[in-house]
Every structure is written in structure tokens, then in C-alpha cells.
Amino acid sequence: MNKSFSVFLLIASTGYFLSCDHELDFNIDRQLEDSLNTSSASGTYQSYIMPEGNDYSLLPNQDVKNPVTQAKVELGRMLFCETGLALENKYPDSKSAYSCSSCHVSSRGFTAGRFQGIADGAIGFGESGELRSKNPVYTADEVDAQGARPLPIMNLTYITNALWAGSFGSFHVNIGTESVWNQDTLLAINFKGLEGLEANNARALAVHRQVINKAVTDSLGYTALFDAAFPEIPINERYTRITGSFAIAAYFRTILTNQAPFQKWLKGEKSAMTEQQKRGALLFFGKVGCADCHNSPSLNSSPHQFFSLGVKNLYQSGFEVFRTGPNDARNLGRGGFTGRVADNHKFKVPQLYNLRDVGFYFHGSSKRSLREVVEYFNTGVPENPEIPLSQISSFIHPLGMTPQEMDDLTEFLANGLFDPSMDRYIPAFVMSGNCFPDNDILSRIEMGCN
Secondary structure, three states, X not given: OOHHHHHHHHHHHHHHHHHHHHHHHHHHHHHHHHXXXXXXXXXOHHHHOOOOOOOHHHOOOOOOOOOOOHHHHHHHHHHHHOHHHEOOOOOHHHOOOOOHHHOOEHHHOOEOOOOOOEOOOEEOOOOXXXXXXXXXXXXXXXXXXXXXXXXXXXXXXXXXXXXXXXXEOOOHXXXXXXXXXXXXXXXXXXXXXXXXXXXXXXXXXXXXXXXXXXXXXXXXXXXXXXXXXXXXXXXXXHOOHHHHHHHHHHHHOOOOOOOOHHHHHHOOOHHHOOHHHHHHHHHHHOOOOHHHOOOOOOOOOOOOOEEOOOOOOHHHOOOOOOOOOOOOHHHHEHHHHHOOHHHOOEEEOOOOOOOOOOOOEOOOOOEOOHHHHHHHHHHOOOOOOOOOHHHOOOOOOOOOOOHHHHHHHHHHHHHHOOOOOHHHHOXXXXXXXXXXXXXXXXXXXXXXXX
């Protein structure tokens, strides 16, 4: 065989194999588009595309009483991280020492970085919240600790009713639950006719012992920002937890994971996802049936749905937890809010982006990795013996995935849905000049903030 013919065969062979690879990529992309078209409520995969966070007109579920504006977003961004609002602390050690972002750390998927969030009554931070612990000055009953793993505050424009039980918000799934809104003073905010984010944020500022009034906004330098955000609100009502909650809600609606590989793929950049991530997406939207529940652009459920997955509650996790236990009504999920036995142990279908670095999964932090979550669903055996089998969702059954398929699905969840630059939503400073997300002495040392 002469040399030139050998070169020709080499080029031809290489071209052939490149064509096969291209055909393989094209086929899997086409299969994925078809699968997404089938699973989408609108019949097109493009309905899974998130808008840009600054395109306010495209952000769904806005409260008619609180349309998103740039001034509100900028104010909300600051208030979210402002440790200077922590003024109803139990002991002096925690004055101006924590913020909303203490339990929603951007580098940990806007969750706490640990199994349970603690605001007032905690010290330390570590690298991303993992070393936060109870301040010895506080008793276990005095700390401000959450009864379930904190949900991430991203892609919240796709939620209508807040928290794992969907307790907050006057409309949507809470229509018809008015009889239980007076069960405590916090839920009574639902009578104000607010969407879930606005109602929950007002509750959260009170529960987490944060203060907003004219004296505070003057001392911290926020008065002008409130004036710009709420010029239509009378001055005697302008500087309150309610307006603060409105600003934070507007900010929350703009935090979108729209730079994740899957989002780029949806917008036409087919090389943004690896072949393994595409295989995992095919399982998610096809064979495994994840999209039967996770069907919105954020991959939560639309409308909101609640299911019992048979997982353990936070007090059963094996971690040292505070202010929760066997008699905590929050363990009943939706049923703890509605009082309906049929709702017991049912929790909201959460969004699925940026879970890779969260480190704790399900409402009770019973799993430590996304692979463990995938294995739990694949096995389909409930882990919490205290939940009656009659309450367990029919979605909990063996799925029959192979180890390779579990690897592929995990890769899609971990990296295909991971937006790497969520710090773009965090301010460079807050008006008080304090450190954040935490401002106690130990946190400042660990964060290198003075």
C-alpha cells in the first residue's frame, strides 16, 4: 500500500469515527428534546428555560401588592445579608451577629452548610457554614434553630406557598385552609392576602429576632433605600418588617440558576452538558419518571404537590439538633399545618438545582449525598418505621436502575443542574459595614473578616 493511500485511509477513517460521534451526540440530544417535550405541560422543552433575573416581566408568581423593581431588589439583597438587623437577640453575644444569609449560604446552595440552620444563639462559620454551633451561653431551648433542613432560597419565583408544608401564602394550595390560619399568630399573616414569599419573609424576620423600624434604618443607613423602593407607602408605614419582607421577596425572585449546563443546553448550547449528563437527563425525564413530580423550570412541582417519601425527620438524623423532637408538629409536614390526617408526613416537592454542595438531603437531613438520594429512590424502601405505610407515596417503589444508570442520574443532578456562580447574587458589603453572613467574633476570625 503506497503512503498517500494510507494517509487517505487514515483521514477517511478518522472522519468516519468523528461522524459517528457527532451522530451519537445528535441522537441523544434529539431523544432528550423529545422526552422533554413529552414531560412538559406546555408540550415544548423550551418551557423549562429560566429567564434572566433582571427581566422582571418574565418572573412568575409575583405578588400584585409587590411587583419586582430594581430598587426593591437592591434593598432586599442588602437586608438579606445585613447582620445589623439582629437586635432581638436573647443574649448580648448575638447582637448584630447573624443574618438571613446565616442559614442560606450561597456557596452551599443557599442552605445552611450543615444539617440544621441556627441564627440567634450560634457561633462560628468555618468555610461555608459547616462549623456553626450552639453558643455555650444559650440553652438548647433558647437558640433560634429550624425544625427541618432549610430549603434553598433560589428559583423561588417558581414557588407559590412557602416552607416544606406550604404553610405561608394566602392563595393557590392554601385556598380552603383558612380555618387553620388562626392556630398561631404567625400563620395569621395569611389573612393579609399575600403570596407565599411575602407572607413567609415577614414571619421569618420576626421569628429570627430581626428588627426593622425607622430608628434602625436611620442608624444603619437604609432609610434612603427604603424611600427609593417604596415611595408609594406612607412614611409612617414605610420602614417595617412588612416592607422589608417585600424587598427580600423581590430579591429572592431574581435568584435564578440560569447558567447551569442544563439551562445552557435548553437554550441551544448542546455541548454544555456531557454525554453522561444527557443520559442522566434522559432517565430523569423518561424511564425513571422524576419529572412526574419535578416538572417546573426549577424542577419543583407546579402546582405544588406534597408527598410522604418515608424518610426520617430531623430529630431522627443522629445529629445533635435543637428545638425539635418526636412531638414537633413540623414532623407531620403538610398535615402539621392543615390538621388533616391525610396530609400527615407529606412534604413539598423541592427544586433541584445546585444541590451538589448542600451535603444534607430530604427535610430531615437523613442523606449525605445525591448518590444516596438516588439509591433511596431506586431501592424504594421507606426508612422511617414511624410513618404508616398507608401514608407513603406510590412513587416509593423499586425503580430497577443499574449502577451505571444511577451514576448517570447522579451526574445530571450534581453537575448538569449546577450553576457555578451564585455569588453573583450576594452584595460586596452591607450598609452597616458588618461582616456577613455572620458577625460573631469566632465567625469573623474564621471568615478572615475584621
